[in-house]
Amino acid sequence: MRQETGYLRRFAVAAISTASIIVGTTLAGAAELKIAHFMPSTHPMDKGVMTPLAEQLSAATNGELTIRIYPAGELGKGPVQQYKRVVTGVADIVFGIPEYTPKQFSKTAMVHLPGLFPGGEAATNALWDNIGLIEDEYSQTKLLGLWANNPSVLITRDKAVRSVADMQGMKIRTPNPVMAELVKAWGGIPVSMPTTDTYNAMNTGVIDAVMIGPSGIRSYKLNETAKYVTTNIPSALDSFYLLMNKSSWENLSDEHKAALDGLVGRHLSLRGAQAFYEAGKSGLDLAKETGVELIEIDADADSEFRSQMRGALNAFIDKIGKEKNIDAHALVDALAGN
Incomplete structure (x- = not known):
């Protein structure tokens, strides 16, 4: 009986050790990014931009890099603080509105001028065609997306x-x-x-x-x-951004950076503009x-x-x-x- 108990104890310890190795290996090879926004999860920007990005990134990395979305201010109340949240690392990625921090994004605000564009798609393309003229406003972050909506x-x-x-x-x-x-x-x-x-x-x-x-x-x-x-x-028009914390970006592997880069930028931004058009x-x-x-x-x-x-x-x-x-x-x- 004592011998059988000892065998069971050794078997349990071995099983636990094996499970720990498996879990440790899984965790070491996977990473999760947190996206924070302030709208309900039914908002067009969640459904049309952030949720598709999360699904595409998981597919592109075979589940090794995933995104978890925190809607409705779950990582901190108040949309005005979104830029601060991404710079300080409260969230890995944030959706926000440049005009909530107008001094930071005063050059981006030029796209808002009435009469320049018939709609959000044209304004979004203009932003990316001239990104070199305004990108210094985003230098403390990794710019993932920048787009415009319909005129107010x-x-x-x-x-x-x-x-x-x-x-x-x-x-x-x-x-x-x-x-x-x-x-x-x-x-x-x-x-x-x-x-x-x-x-x-x-x-x-x-x-x-x-x-x-x-x-x-x-x-x-x-x-x-x-x-x-x-x-x-x-x-x-109004403009919107999707920004990533610099350290969160730099800590990604080269493979994961390439996967994320392939899903963002102008392509993602035009999807945001289209989602706003349909929602408008x-x-x-x-x-x-x-x-x-x-x-x-x-x-x-x-x-x-x-x-x-x-x-x-x-x-x-x-x-x-x-x-x-x-x-x-x-x-x-x-x-x-x-």
Whole structure:
């Protein structure tokens, strides 16, 4: 009996040791990257960009390098802190919005200028065609993706906007500094706040309107807070990034770096722009289906908006040029393909 017990004990120890070696080998050969974002997991950027990237990377590396997505602020609340999270390594990869840290990305902001691009795909290609002019803004990270959405629409709580006169005194959430300057030029009062706060702010009357890409209608349920959407005011695009912590990148094997590099960059960015286009159309469809009136301004109103915003646009470009000690007008011309 004692001999049998000793045999069983030696067998158990050997089995545990063997299992430890197997597990240790598996862990040593595999790595997991953490992606942090602040939207729900149903958001178009999760479903259209991050989840496909995770699936493709796992397939490309036979499961040796995987991505785990942490949505809805699971790695830290507040979208404003996304850039800090990736630089400090709280997350290996983050999705974020450059305009939440505007001083860091003031050159990237030139792509937002109203009238430069008809949509997100053209703006995204312009960013990558001229990436050498702005890449220093991303030098503390590994740039994986950079793309743009559709031009912003104006979602109003209880007042229709068909002309510049209709905007006088309205408190309007703006997506970026250039749109804030334009809203001032049009007689409105710009308000800066994260997209995640817009529903409550509209619902309680803290703001009268929201300027946002049309995808935000569905993502943030803004159709529940509004009576009108003006769809074609000359407005800015917004931009978005997918950034990786430098140390997380450098710690990857050469094989894994090559696999990840093959999946990101312009290709991934255009997928992001397309996802926003489709989500924008879906957002406008939802607004219409739920009784929100869609408004298109006429040619005379469009001309008036453009005339009143011209001075503010030039002043904004001059301001960025002075801050960055660059020829900002030349950067705008390059982005526009002039």
